[in-house]
Amino acid sequence: MFDRVDRDLPARAGVGYKPQHFSALLENPGAVDWLEIHAENYLGDGGRPLAQLRHLAGRFPISVHGVGLSIGGEAPLDADHLARLKALCDWLQPASFSEHLAWSTHEGAFLNDLLPLPYTAATLARVADHIDQVQEALGRRMLLENPSTYLAFAESEMAEVEFLQEIARRTGCFLLLDVNNVQVSAVNQGRSAEAYLDAFPLDLVGEIHLGGHHADRDDQGAVLLIDSHAAPVEDRVWALYRRVIARGGPKPTLIEWDDDLPDWPVLEAEAARAARVLAGAA
Structure with missing residues (x-):
């Protein structure tokens, strides 16, 4: 029904666009070959x-x-929100559209967060129905992003990777692999980031995200990672990213930096680092 979403998105480095960088980006894009907007x-x-x-x-x-x-x-x-997304995509004709495996609304209220889900058959059916609705409305295949999580639900019936893979099978959507989210969730829940990535279906990945996080402590003194998008990509996340690219080959890779924005040369340098990893794999 839909073409591959990444047909026009190069397997090179991009950045999340912020208006503060408009002039500098045009004057010297450097290693940046594509952009992402919210x-x-x-x-x-x-x-x-x-x-x-x-x-x-x-x-x-x-x-x-x-x-x-x-x-x-x-x-x-929200039908009105979906209609406005369609209007944006109709005139912009973007290379891809993505959203999060999360929820942020309840009884008509919008919560300014991306909240986790239990991985159950009921959740699977609901998310699949919503993705079908999005893809039908937009007339394009979408990407679904793995979340950063701070807790797990006791009622979950399957692992996150299994859940994402089944969503993709049912709907035909592709996946957005956020490597920083994998690291954040792995530390917070005491699981192996390497095992998660080794199980991830990289053939379904249309885009990769890299971003920064901050370390905190929970009430018991254990390390708690916060997905802040307000810092450089950590060395540990770079190592996991290299592992992904070595196994799956070059993929369009985005540097996310949404808060405490740096000057353009700092952000471009992060993109250049990703570009070197991609060039080495190619």
Whole structure:
């Protein structure tokens, strides 16, 4: 029904676009070959954000990353929000569209977070139905991102990788592999990041994310990693990323940095580091 989402997204390095970097990006993109935007920042009818995006889309492939659909929520998807996403994708014609395996709505309220799900048959059916609805509305295959988690549900009936793989089988969607999320979840839940990645179906991955996290302590004094997107990519995450690329080959790779934004040369240097890993694998 749908073409592969990554047909126009190069297996090279990209960054999450922020308006603060607009001029510097155009003057010196360096290792950056594509950009990703958060969809919810571009659902208006005009203004500077859309003007800048139209200009950037003439020079770079664009990936659209949604954060507000609440695909895992119990309530039906917000039809108005989905219609605005469709309008954005119709004129922008992005190389890909992605969303999170998470929920963020309850009884009409929007929660400013991406909350975890129990991996059960009921959850699987609900998420699959929502993804079918998104793909039908947008007329394109979407990517589903693995979450960063801080707890696990006792009622889960399957592992996260198994759940994601079954979602992809049922819906035909592809997957977005966030390596930083894997590390965050592994430390917080005392599991092996390597085992998780070795089991991950890399043939279904259309995009990879790398980002920064911060370390904290829980009430018992154990290390707790927070997926902050406000720091450089940790060496441990780079090591896991190299492991993924060695097994699965080059994939479009994004550097996520959403808060405490650095100057452009710092962000471009992170992209250049990813580009070197990709070039070595190629």
